Amino acid sequence: xxxxxxxxxxxxxxxxxxxxxxxxxxxxxxxxxxxxxxxxxxxxxxxxxxxx
Numbered sequence: 001x002x003x004x005x006x007x008x009x010x011x012x013x014x015x016x017x018x019x020x021x022x023x024x025x026x027x028x029x030x031x032x033x034x035x036x037x038x039x040x041x042x043x044x045x046x047x048x049x050x051x052x
Contacts, residue, residue, distance in 0.1 A: 011030070016022060022030075 011034075012022065012027070015030070
């Protein structure tokens with residue numbers, strides 16, 4: 001649960017400032033992805049939008 005505390009205290013406020021209010025369903029998806037540590041199952045990470 002410590003990991004979820006970090007998500008709630010750091011990630012959620014940042015997401016809210018970027019995209020606005022998060023729906024309960026979206027918060028559940030974020031929680032699920034954080035819980036399963038999806039980054040361990042994908043080969044590459046997102047590096048930001050392409051340079052223009």
